[in-house]
Amino acid sequence: MHTMALTKHARQLLVIIAEAALEKSLVRDVKRLGAHGYTVYDVRGEGAMGVREGEWEADRTIEMKVICEAQVADQIAEHVLNTYAPNYAVTMFFAAVQVLRPEKF
Amino acid sequence: MLDVVVFFFLLGVIARVVGSDLRLPEALYETLSIYLLLAIGLKGGIELSKQPMAALAPQVGAAILLSFTIPFLLYPVLRALRLAGPDSASLAAHYGSVSVVTFAVVTAALTRAGLPYESHAALWVAVMEAPGIVSGILLARLAKLQEVRWGALLHEVLFGKSVLLLLGGLIIGAIAGVEGTAPIKAVFIDPFKGVLALFLLELGLVAGGRLSEVRRFGLPVVAVGVLAPPLLAVLGAGVGVALGLSTGGVAVFATLAASASYIAAPTAMRLAVPEANAALSITAALGITFPFNIVVGIPLYIGLARWLTQ
Numbered sequence: 001m002h003t004m005a006l007t008k009h010a011r012q013l014l015v016i017i018a019e020a021a022l023e024k025s026l027v028r029d030v031k032r033l034g035a036h037g038y039t040v041y042d043v044r045g046e047g048a049m050g051v052r053e054g055e056w057e058a059d060r061t062i063e064m065k066v067i068c069e070a071q072v073a074d075q076i077a078e079h080v081l082n083t084y085a086p087n088y089a090v091t092m093f094f095a096a097v098q099v100l101r102p103e104k105f
Numbered sequence: 106m107l108d109v110v111v112f113f114f115l116l117g118v119i120a121r122v123v124g125s126d127l128r129l130p131e132a133l134y135e136t137l138s139i140y141l142l143l144a145i146g147l148k149g150g151i152e153l154s155k156q157p158m159a160a161l162a163p164q165v166g167a168a169i170l171l172s173f174t175i176p177f178l179l180y181p182v183l184r185a186l187r188l189a190g191p192d193s194a195s196l197a198a199h200y201g202s203v204s205v206v207t208f209a210v211v212t213a214a215l216t217r218a219g220l221p222y223e224s225h226a227a228l229w230v231a232v233m234e235a236p237g238i239v240s241g242i243l244l245a246r247l248a249k250l251q252e253v254r255w256g257a258l259l260h261e262v263l264f265g266k267s268v269l270l271l272l273g274g275l276i277i278g279a280i281a282g283v284e285g286t287a288p289i290k291a292v293f294i295d296p297f298k299g300v301l302a303l304f305l306l307e308l309g310l311v312a313g314g315r316l317s318e319v320r321r322f323g324l325p326v327v328a329v330g331v332l333a334p335p336l337l338a339v340l341g342a343g344v345g346v347a348l349g350l351s352t353g354g355v356a357v358f359a360t361l362a363a364s365a366s367y368i369a370a371p372t373a374m375r376l377a378v379p380e381a382n383a384a385l386s387i388t389a390a391l392g393i394t395f396p397f398n399i400v401v402g403i404p405l406y407i408g409l410a411r412w413l414t415q
Protein backbone atom coordinates (compact mmCIF):
# COMPACT_ATOMS: atom_id res chain seq x y z
CA MET A 1 0.00 0.00 0.00
CA HIS A 2 1.21 3.45 -0.89
CA THR A 3 1.43 5.94 2.00
CA MET A 4 1.86 9.68 1.74
CA ALA A 5 3.80 11.67 4.30
CA LEU A 6 1.15 13.61 6.23
CA THR A 7 1.69 17.34 6.60
CA LYS A 8 0.53 18.45 10.04
CA HIS A 9 -0.28 21.99 11.09
CA ALA A 10 -0.21 23.38 14.62
CA ARG A 11 -3.51 24.70 15.99
CA GLN A 12 -5.00 25.40 19.41
CA LEU A 13 -7.77 23.32 20.97
CA LEU A 14 -9.93 25.32 23.36
CA VAL A 15 -12.30 23.29 25.56
CA ILE A 16 -15.12 25.14 27.31
CA ILE A 17 -17.25 23.29 29.88
CA ALA A 18 -20.29 25.37 30.80
CA GLU A 19 -23.93 25.37 31.84
CA ALA A 20 -26.15 24.27 28.96
CA ALA A 21 -28.06 27.55 29.26
CA LEU A 22 -25.04 29.22 27.66
CA GLU A 23 -24.88 27.00 24.57
CA LYS A 24 -26.63 29.36 22.15
CA SER A 25 -24.64 32.38 23.36
CA LEU A 26 -21.34 30.47 23.19
CA VAL A 27 -22.01 29.27 19.65
CA ARG A 28 -22.78 32.84 18.60
CA ASP A 29 -19.66 34.17 20.34
CA VAL A 30 -17.11 31.66 19.03
CA LYS A 31 -18.28 32.16 15.44
CA ARG A 32 -18.24 35.95 15.81
CA LEU A 33 -14.72 35.83 17.26
CA GLY A 34 -13.33 33.90 14.33
CA ALA A 35 -13.71 30.15 14.94
CA HIS A 36 -14.70 28.20 11.81
CA GLY A 37 -16.41 25.40 13.67
CA TYR A 38 -17.10 23.78 17.02
CA THR A 39 -18.34 20.55 18.60
CA VAL A 40 -20.72 20.34 21.55
CA TYR A 41 -21.42 17.37 23.82
CA ASP A 42 -23.69 16.86 26.84
CA VAL A 43 -21.61 16.02 29.88
CA ARG A 44 -22.00 15.81 33.64
CA GLY A 45 -19.68 16.35 36.55
CA GLU A 46 -18.80 18.28 39.65
CA GLY A 47 -16.78 21.41 40.30
CA ALA A 48 -16.56 24.62 42.27
CA MET A 49 -20.24 25.37 41.56
CA GLY A 50 -21.41 21.99 42.92
CA VAL A 51 -22.59 18.74 41.34
CA ARG A 52 -24.22 19.08 37.94
CA GLU A 53 -25.82 15.73 37.24
CA GLY A 54 -27.55 16.67 34.03
CA GLU A 55 -30.72 14.81 35.01
CA TRP A 56 -33.03 17.48 33.62
CA GLU A 57 -33.00 20.73 31.69
CA ALA A 58 -31.83 23.25 34.25
CA ASP A 59 -29.07 20.94 35.50
CA ARG A 60 -27.42 20.20 32.18
CA THR A 61 -23.80 20.88 31.28
CA ILE A 62 -22.14 21.04 27.86
CA GLU A 63 -18.58 20.68 26.70
CA MET A 64 -17.63 22.69 23.64
CA LYS A 65 -14.48 22.02 21.66
CA VAL A 66 -13.09 24.66 19.34
CA ILE A 67 -9.99 24.11 17.20
CA CYS A 68 -8.61 27.37 15.84
CA GLU A 69 -5.64 29.71 15.51
CA ALA A 70 -3.96 30.43 18.84
CA GLN A 71 -4.92 34.10 18.91
CA VAL A 72 -8.56 33.31 18.10
CA ALA A 73 -8.62 30.83 21.00
CA ASP A 74 -7.18 33.50 23.27
CA GLN A 75 -9.81 36.01 22.19
CA ILE A 76 -12.64 33.54 22.77
CA ALA A 77 -11.27 32.54 26.17
CA GLU A 78 -10.89 36.16 27.23
CA HIS A 79 -14.42 36.97 26.15
CA VAL A 80 -15.87 33.94 27.99
CA LEU A 81 -13.84 34.79 31.08
CA ASN A 82 -15.14 38.37 31.17
CA THR A 83 -18.73 37.72 30.12
CA TYR A 84 -19.75 34.45 31.71
CA ALA A 85 -17.24 33.25 34.27
CA PRO A 86 -18.32 35.71 37.00
CA ASN A 87 -21.85 34.25 37.22
CA TYR A 88 -21.89 30.87 35.50
CA ALA A 89 -20.20 27.55 36.03
CA VAL A 90 -17.43 27.67 33.40
CA THR A 91 -14.19 25.68 33.00
CA MET A 92 -11.74 26.26 30.16
CA PHE A 93 -8.47 24.77 29.07
CA PHE A 94 -6.16 24.79 26.05
CA ALA A 95 -4.19 22.09 24.33
CA ALA A 96 -1.85 22.18 21.40
CA VAL A 97 -3.15 20.00 18.58
CA GLN A 98 -2.10 19.15 15.05
CA VAL A 99 -4.53 19.21 12.17
CA LEU A 100 -4.36 17.98 8.59
CA ARG A 101 -6.51 20.47 6.75
CA PRO A 102 -5.53 23.90 8.11
CA GLU A 103 -8.10 25.80 6.04
CA LYS A 104 -10.87 24.18 8.10
CA PHE A 105 -9.65 25.83 11.31
CA MET B 106 -56.01 9.04 49.85
CA LEU B 107 -53.32 10.45 47.61
CA ASP B 108 -53.65 10.06 43.87
CA VAL B 109 -51.71 7.03 42.66
CA VAL B 110 -49.31 9.16 40.58
CA VAL B 111 -48.13 10.95 43.74
CA PHE B 112 -46.84 7.62 45.10
CA PHE B 113 -44.51 7.38 42.11
CA PHE B 114 -43.10 10.79 42.99
CA LEU B 115 -42.54 9.65 46.58
CA LEU B 116 -40.86 6.48 45.29
CA GLY B 117 -38.43 8.65 43.34
CA VAL B 118 -37.69 10.82 46.39
CA ILE B 119 -37.11 7.74 48.56
CA ALA B 120 -34.82 6.21 45.92
CA ARG B 121 -32.64 9.32 46.09
CA VAL B 122 -32.71 9.63 49.86
CA VAL B 123 -31.57 6.02 50.38
CA GLY B 124 -28.87 6.45 47.74
CA SER B 125 -30.25 4.02 45.16
CA ASP B 126 -28.52 3.90 41.79
CA LEU B 127 -31.89 4.34 40.02
CA ARG B 128 -31.56 6.80 37.16
CA LEU B 129 -33.85 7.25 34.18
CA PRO B 130 -32.07 7.89 30.88
CA GLU B 131 -31.99 11.57 29.97
CA ALA B 132 -33.57 10.81 26.62
CA LEU B 133 -36.56 9.28 28.42
CA TYR B 134 -36.99 12.43 30.52
CA GLU B 135 -37.04 14.48 27.30
CA THR B 136 -39.48 12.12 25.63
CA LEU B 137 -41.84 12.05 28.59
CA SER B 138 -41.88 15.83 28.94
CA ILE B 139 -42.59 16.31 25.24
CA TYR B 140 -45.36 13.71 25.43
CA LEU B 141 -47.00 15.30 28.48
CA LEU B 142 -46.96 18.81 27.03
CA LEU B 143 -48.41 17.66 23.70
CA ALA B 144 -51.01 15.43 25.37
CA ILE B 145 -52.17 18.20 27.74
CA GLY B 146 -52.38 20.65 24.83
CA LEU B 147 -54.26 18.17 22.62
CA LYS B 148 -56.76 17.35 25.35
CA GLY B 149 -57.49 21.04 25.88
CA GLY B 150 -57.66 21.65 22.14
CA ILE B 151 -60.15 18.85 21.54
CA GLU B 152 -62.43 20.48 24.13
CA LEU B 153 -61.85 23.91 22.61
CA SER B 154 -63.11 22.59 19.28
CA LYS B 155 -66.50 22.04 20.96
CA GLN B 156 -67.03 25.65 22.02
CA PRO B 157 -66.71 29.24 20.82
CA MET B 158 -63.32 30.80 21.54
CA ALA B 159 -64.50 34.38 22.21
CA ALA B 160 -66.18 33.49 25.52
CA LEU B 161 -62.78 32.48 26.89
CA ALA B 162 -61.14 35.90 26.52
CA PRO B 163 -61.82 37.08 30.11
CA GLN B 164 -60.33 33.87 31.53
CA VAL B 165 -57.25 34.10 29.35
CA GLY B 166 -56.81 37.77 30.27
CA ALA B 167 -57.18 37.02 33.99
CA ALA B 168 -54.71 34.12 33.78
CA ILE B 169 -52.09 36.30 32.09
CA LEU B 170 -52.61 39.12 34.58
CA LEU B 171 -52.38 36.75 37.56
CA SER B 172 -49.10 35.25 36.37
CA PHE B 173 -47.73 38.71 35.65
CA THR B 174 -48.76 40.12 39.05
CA ILE B 175 -47.50 37.34 41.35
CA PRO B 176 -43.76 38.26 41.09
CA PHE B 177 -44.56 41.88 41.99
CA LEU B 178 -46.40 40.69 45.10
CA LEU B 179 -43.65 38.29 46.14
CA TYR B 180 -40.63 40.49 45.47
CA PRO B 181 -41.05 42.90 48.41
CA VAL B 182 -41.71 39.97 50.75
CA LEU B 183 -38.54 38.20 49.60
CA ARG B 184 -36.53 41.39 49.98
CA ALA B 185 -37.92 41.77 53.50
CA LEU B 186 -36.65 38.25 54.20
CA ARG B 187 -33.19 39.64 53.39
CA LEU B 188 -32.81 37.82 50.08
CA ALA B 189 -30.60 39.67 47.60
CA GLY B 190 -32.25 41.63 44.76
CA PRO B 191 -31.33 39.25 41.92
CA ASP B 192 -32.27 36.20 43.99
CA SER B 193 -35.63 37.76 44.90
CA ALA B 194 -36.42 38.67 41.29
CA SER B 195 -35.48 35.20 40.03
CA LEU B 196 -37.39 33.36 42.75
CA ALA B 197 -40.43 35.60 42.21
CA ALA B 198 -40.37 34.73 38.49
CA HIS B 199 -40.38 31.01 39.27
CA TYR B 200 -43.59 31.47 41.29
CA GLY B 201 -45.20 33.73 38.69
CA SER B 202 -44.71 31.07 36.03
CA VAL B 203 -46.49 27.74 36.44
CA SER B 204 -45.72 24.02 36.69
CA VAL B 205 -47.34 21.90 34.00
CA VAL B 206 -46.91 18.69 36.00
CA THR B 207 -48.64 20.22 39.04
CA PHE B 208 -51.49 21.07 36.67
CA ALA B 209 -51.57 17.47 35.43
CA VAL B 210 -51.71 16.21 39.02
CA VAL B 211 -54.58 18.53 40.05
CA THR B 212 -56.64 17.53 37.00
CA ALA B 213 -55.99 13.86 37.76
CA ALA B 214 -57.12 14.45 41.36
CA LEU B 215 -60.26 16.30 40.21
CA THR B 216 -61.19 13.53 37.79
CA ARG B 217 -60.79 10.97 40.56
CA ALA B 218 -62.89 13.09 42.93
CA GLY B 219 -65.62 13.34 40.28
CA LEU B 220 -65.33 17.14 40.18
CA PRO B 221 -65.65 18.47 36.63
CA TYR B 222 -63.39 21.36 35.59
CA GLU B 223 -63.33 23.60 32.52
CA SER B 224 -62.20 21.31 29.73
CA HIS B 225 -60.08 24.01 28.10
CA ALA B 226 -57.99 24.50 31.28
CA ALA B 227 -54.81 23.67 29.34
CA LEU B 228 -55.23 27.04 27.67
CA TRP B 229 -54.76 28.75 31.05
CA VAL B 230 -51.52 26.83 31.60
CA ALA B 231 -50.19 27.79 28.19
CA VAL B 232 -50.73 31.51 28.76
CA MET B 233 -49.47 31.49 32.38
CA GLU B 234 -45.97 30.28 31.69
CA ALA B 235 -44.40 33.38 30.15
CA PRO B 236 -45.87 36.48 31.92
CA GLY B 237 -44.39 35.61 35.32
CA ILE B 238 -40.96 35.22 33.77
CA VAL B 239 -41.27 38.57 32.01
CA SER B 240 -42.23 40.39 35.21
CA GLY B 241 -39.38 38.68 37.10
CA ILE B 242 -37.00 40.08 34.49
CA LEU B 243 -38.67 43.50 34.76
CA LEU B 244 -38.10 43.42 38.52
CA ALA B 245 -34.44 42.58 38.02
CA ARG B 246 -34.23 45.32 35.42
CA LEU B 247 -35.91 47.89 37.67
CA ALA B 248 -33.27 47.09 40.28
CA LYS B 249 -30.79 48.16 37.55
CA LEU B 250 -29.03 44.86 37.61
CA GLN B 251 -27.98 44.50 34.05
CA GLU B 252 -28.74 44.82 30.38
CA VAL B 253 -31.31 42.37 29.09
CA ARG B 254 -31.39 41.17 25.49
CA TRP B 255 -35.17 41.29 25.28
CA GLY B 256 -35.48 39.99 21.75
CA ALA B 257 -33.55 36.80 22.37
CA LEU B 258 -35.21 36.33 25.72
CA LEU B 259 -38.78 36.76 24.50
CA HIS B 260 -38.01 34.32 21.71
CA GLU B 261 -36.74 31.87 24.32
CA VAL B 262 -39.86 32.27 26.47
CA LEU B 263 -42.53 32.36 23.75
CA PHE B 264 -41.05 29.77 21.43
CA GLY B 265 -39.33 27.65 24.04
CA LYS B 266 -40.35 24.04 23.90
CA SER B 267 -43.00 24.06 26.61
CA VAL B 268 -45.14 26.92 25.33
CA LEU B 269 -44.62 25.77 21.74
CA LEU B 270 -45.74 22.20 22.49
CA LEU B 271 -48.68 23.23 24.68
CA LEU B 272 -50.00 25.79 22.21
CA GLY B 273 -49.19 23.51 19.28
CA GLY B 274 -51.16 20.68 20.87
CA LEU B 275 -54.05 23.04 21.65
CA ILE B 276 -54.22 24.27 18.06
CA ILE B 277 -53.92 20.77 16.56
CA GLY B 278 -56.63 19.51 18.94
CA ALA B 279 -58.89 22.49 18.21
CA ILE B 280 -58.56 22.07 14.44
CA ALA B 281 -58.79 18.29 14.29
CA GLY B 282 -61.51 17.95 16.95
CA VAL B 283 -62.76 14.69 18.44
CA GLU B 284 -63.03 12.84 15.13
CA GLY B 285 -59.75 14.04 13.72
CA THR B 286 -57.81 13.06 16.82
CA ALA B 287 -59.50 9.66 17.19
CA PRO B 288 -56.66 7.79 15.40
CA ILE B 289 -54.02 9.12 17.86
CA LYS B 290 -56.20 8.75 20.95
CA ALA B 291 -54.63 5.40 21.84
CA VAL B 292 -51.22 7.10 22.15
CA PHE B 293 -51.95 10.59 23.41
CA ILE B 294 -55.10 10.32 25.51
CA ASP B 295 -55.50 6.85 27.01
CA PRO B 296 -51.97 6.20 28.41
CA PHE B 297 -51.67 9.76 29.78
CA LYS B 298 -51.86 8.89 33.44
CA GLY B 299 -49.37 6.04 33.22
CA VAL B 300 -46.87 8.32 31.49
CA LEU B 301 -47.51 11.00 34.12
CA ALA B 302 -46.68 8.42 36.82
CA LEU B 303 -43.39 7.61 35.12
CA PHE B 304 -42.53 11.30 34.76
CA LEU B 305 -43.30 11.86 38.44
CA LEU B 306 -40.90 9.04 39.34
CA GLU B 307 -38.21 10.96 37.45
CA LEU B 308 -39.18 14.27 39.10
CA GLY B 309 -39.07 12.51 42.48
CA LEU B 310 -35.47 11.54 41.74
CA VAL B 311 -34.61 15.11 40.76
CA ALA B 312 -36.46 16.68 43.71
CA GLY B 313 -34.95 14.13 46.12
CA GLY B 314 -31.54 15.25 44.90
CA ARG B 315 -32.37 18.84 45.89
CA LEU B 316 -33.27 17.93 49.47
CA SER B 317 -29.69 18.17 50.66
CA GLU B 318 -29.63 21.73 49.27
CA VAL B 319 -32.63 22.73 51.38
CA ARG B 320 -30.51 22.76 54.55
CA ARG B 321 -27.92 24.93 52.83
CA PHE B 322 -30.38 27.75 52.16
CA GLY B 323 -32.07 27.54 55.53
CA LEU B 324 -35.33 28.66 57.00
CA PRO B 325 -36.32 31.64 54.80
CA VAL B 326 -36.34 29.48 51.68
CA VAL B 327 -38.31 26.70 53.37
CA ALA B 328 -40.77 29.30 54.66
CA VAL B 329 -41.23 30.78 51.17
CA GLY B 330 -41.52 27.33 49.59
CA VAL B 331 -44.27 26.23 51.97
CA LEU B 332 -46.12 29.48 52.78
CA ALA B 333 -46.20 31.16 49.37
CA PRO B 334 -48.23 28.40 47.63
CA PRO B 335 -51.29 28.42 49.95
CA LEU B 336 -51.38 32.22 50.02
CA LEU B 337 -51.10 32.43 46.23
CA ALA B 338 -53.73 29.68 45.97
CA VAL B 339 -56.19 31.89 47.87
CA LEU B 340 -55.49 34.69 45.39
CA GLY B 341 -55.92 32.30 42.43
CA ALA B 342 -59.13 30.86 43.87
CA GLY B 343 -60.48 34.39 44.34
CA VAL B 344 -59.81 35.19 40.69
CA GLY B 345 -61.43 31.88 39.69
CA VAL B 346 -64.58 32.68 41.68
CA ALA B 347 -64.71 36.21 40.21
CA LEU B 348 -64.57 34.64 36.73
CA GLY B 349 -67.51 32.43 37.63
CA LEU B 350 -65.60 29.18 37.13
CA SER B 351 -66.87 25.78 38.24
CA THR B 352 -65.63 24.27 41.52
CA GLY B 353 -63.04 22.22 39.64
CA GLY B 354 -62.02 25.28 37.63
CA VAL B 355 -61.48 27.32 40.81
CA ALA B 356 -59.32 24.48 42.18
CA VAL B 357 -57.25 24.46 38.96
CA PHE B 358 -56.82 28.25 39.04
CA ALA B 359 -55.78 28.12 42.70
CA THR B 360 -53.28 25.34 41.96
CA LEU B 361 -51.80 27.20 38.98
CA ALA B 362 -51.35 30.34 41.10
CA ALA B 363 -49.71 28.23 43.84
CA SER B 364 -47.38 26.32 41.53
CA ALA B 365 -43.83 27.29 40.66
CA SER B 366 -42.01 26.65 37.39
CA TYR B 367 -38.89 24.49 37.43
CA ILE B 368 -38.44 23.99 33.68
CA ALA B 369 -39.04 27.20 31.72
CA ALA B 370 -38.22 29.72 34.46
CA PRO B 371 -34.80 28.37 35.51
CA THR B 372 -33.49 28.47 31.94
CA ALA B 373 -34.91 31.92 31.21
CA MET B 374 -33.76 33.44 34.52
CA ARG B 375 -30.32 31.92 34.14
CA LEU B 376 -29.90 33.97 30.97
CA ALA B 377 -31.72 37.10 32.07
CA VAL B 378 -30.48 37.41 35.65
CA PRO B 379 -27.13 35.60 35.80
CA GLU B 380 -26.27 37.14 39.18
CA ALA B 381 -29.11 35.22 40.80
CA ASN B 382 -28.28 31.98 42.57
CA ALA B 383 -29.99 29.38 40.39
CA ALA B 384 -29.75 26.63 43.00
CA LEU B 385 -31.77 28.74 45.45
CA SER B 386 -34.75 29.15 43.09
CA ILE B 387 -34.71 25.54 41.92
CA THR B 388 -34.47 24.23 45.47
CA ALA B 389 -37.49 26.30 46.49
CA ALA B 390 -39.57 25.57 43.37
CA LEU B 391 -38.73 21.90 42.85
CA GLY B 392 -37.35 20.74 46.21
CA ILE B 393 -40.00 22.34 48.44
CA THR B 394 -43.01 23.82 46.64
CA PHE B 395 -43.58 21.05 44.09
CA PRO B 396 -43.69 18.20 46.66
CA PHE B 397 -45.71 20.40 49.03
CA ASN B 398 -48.28 21.14 46.33
CA ILE B 399 -48.78 17.62 45.06
CA VAL B 400 -48.88 15.96 48.49
CA VAL B 401 -50.50 18.58 50.77
CA GLY B 402 -51.48 21.60 48.67
CA ILE B 403 -53.75 20.15 46.00
CA PRO B 404 -56.16 18.48 48.45
CA LEU B 405 -56.26 21.82 50.35
CA TYR B 406 -56.93 23.84 47.20
CA ILE B 407 -59.72 21.47 46.13
CA GLY B 408 -61.23 21.86 49.61
CA LEU B 409 -60.92 25.64 49.33
CA ALA B 410 -62.61 25.62 45.92
CA ARG B 411 -65.47 23.47 47.28
CA TRP B 412 -65.94 25.83 50.22
CA LEU B 413 -65.87 28.94 48.04
CA THR B 414 -68.30 27.67 45.40
CA GLN B 415 -70.90 25.76 47.41
